[in-house]
Amino acid sequence: MRTRRLAAALALALAVLLGSPGVALAAEEAPNPILPQPPELIWGAISFAVLFFLLWKFAFPPMNKALTDRSEKIRSSLDEAATVREEAQTILADYQRQLADAKGEAGRIIEEARETADSLKRDLTARAEAEAEEQRERNAQQIAAERDRVMSELQSQVAGMAIELAEKVVEGSLDREANLRLIENYINSVGGNGSTPSDSEARSGS
Amino acid sequence: MDEQRVDGYATAMFEVARVEGSLDEVEDELFRFARTLEGNEDLRSVLTDDAVPAERRRAVVADLLGDRASPVTANLVSLVVGAGRARDLPAIIDRLVQRAAAEHDKVVAEVRSAVALDEDQRERLAEALGRATGKSVEVKVVVDPSVLGGLVARVGDTVIDGTVRTRLDQLRETIR
Numbered sequence: 275m276r277t278r279r280l281a282a283a284l285a286l287a288l289a290v291l292l293g294s295p296g297v298a299l300a301a302e303e304a305p306n307p308i309l310p311q312p313p314e315l316i317w318g319a320i321s322f323a324v325l326f327f328l329l330w331k332f333a334f335p336p337m338n339k340a341l342t343d344r345s346e347k348i349r350s351s352l353d354e355a356a357t358v359r360e361e362a363q364t365i366l367a368d369y370q371r372q373l374a375d376a377k378g379e380a381g382r383i384i385e386e387a388r389e390t391a392d393s394l395k396r397d398l399t400a401r402a403e404a405e406a407e408e409q410r411e412r413n414a415q416q417i418a419a420e421r422d423r424v425m426s427e428l429q430s431q432v433a434g435m436a437i438e439l440a441e442k443v444v445e446g447s448l449d450r451e452a453n454l455r456l457i458e459n460y461i462n463s464v465g466g467n468g469s470t471p472s473d474s475e476a477r478s479g480s
Numbered sequence: 481m482d483e484q485r486v487d488g489y490a491t492a493m494f495e496v497a498r499v500e501g502s503l504d505e506v507e508d509e510l511f512r513f514a515r516t517l518e519g520n521e522d523l524r525s526v527l528t529d530d531a532v533p534a535e536r537r538r539a540v541v542a543d544l545l546g547d548r549a550s551p552v553t554a555n556l557v558s559l560v561v562g563a564g565r566a567r568d569l570p571a572i573i574d575r576l577v578q579r580a581a582a583e584h585d586k587v588v589a590e591v592r593s594a595v596a597l598d599e600d601q602r603e604r605l606a607e608a609l610g611r612a613t614g615k616s617v618e619v620k621v622v623v624d625p626s627v628l629g630g631l632v633a634r635v636g637d638t639v640i641d642g643t644v645r646t647r648l649d650q651l652r653e654t655i656r
Contacts, residue, residue: 434652448628450595454595456642457631460605464609464611465604466612
């Protein structure tokens with residue numbers, strides 16, 4: 275559209291120049307070829323004015339608008355680039371902050387893990403020592419109990435052997451006379467007639 | 481066997497012995513037989529085994545008591561064994577002995593000794609136990625070698641123990 279208007283203005287200006295009477299007057303006299311004739315100046319001025327008017331009316335506004343649009347576009351692009359750069363810087367800053375945070379978090383996690391490991395190690399060590407101590411005590415108690423049991427069993431066996439031996443001795447020495455003496459002692463003791471009571475007598479009621 | 485049946489058998493045997501005029505002898509023999517039965521597991525298992533025919537059980541009793549006890553004693557034991565009541569024979573005989581003693585206003589003292597007692601020792605022992613218990617006592621002696629020496633007397637619920645066996649048992653417990 276703008277190109278069509280510009281072409282029309284140039285065509286009109288050309289037509290005005292071609293129709294100028296100055297061209298015919300030049301052939302009749304021999305004026306100074308350097309100085310233009312007054313009509314030629316007038317027509318030239320008019321043509322210039324018309325051409326300028328036409329250019330000012332039809333060609334300059336689109337050109338100005340194009341330049342303005344171009345400037346706006348460039349400014350917009352520059353603004354957009356600045357915005358993008360700022361956003362990029364913001365993102366970079368965020369990224370760097372997140373990276374720093376991540377590094378800090380990683381350090382904290384590692385430190386926590388180290389502390390947890392140390393604590394766990396101390397707990398396990400303490401527990402193992404406690405269990406070992408408890409096991410030692412249990413072993414000592416079992417040994418003591420076993421020793422007591424063996425001693426008791428041994429004592430019981432010795433007592434049994436002693437009693438069996440005593441029984442054999444008693445059976446061998448208890449002849450009829452000794453038995454009769456025991457019976458007499460029993461009768462005298464039970465009867466309570468003043469005789470010395472035998473140690474082997476006992477009374478019980480059920 | 482319930483008390484009534486034990487009492488019935490004891491009464492019947494007591495009356496038979498008394499009618500036969502040999503109560504003391506029969507009572508004594510029955511008492512010794514009861515103690516023998518208690519102490520001899522083989523004899524007890526044979527006489528109480530229902531699978532053994534009654535005739536066979538009676539024959540065992542006859543072999544055992546034929547020449548060692550009076551015919552009345554042997555017949556009474558044979559009667560109870562043949563009736564299949566051998567398991568309760570000690571209880572029946574104990575009831576009979578208590579009844580015979582009560583007949584004379586006496587209580588029975590079951591005395592165990594490693595050796596047999598003569599009549600004088602029995603009388604003095606009965607007298608001594610009578611003084612100790614405050615009752616008139618009739619002594620029944622069981623010869624039991626396991627007591628080793630001395631005597632142990634049971635009068636009702638009272639036990640007066642003076643045996644070497646008990647002394648040794650007490651010594652064993654003390655040492656343990």
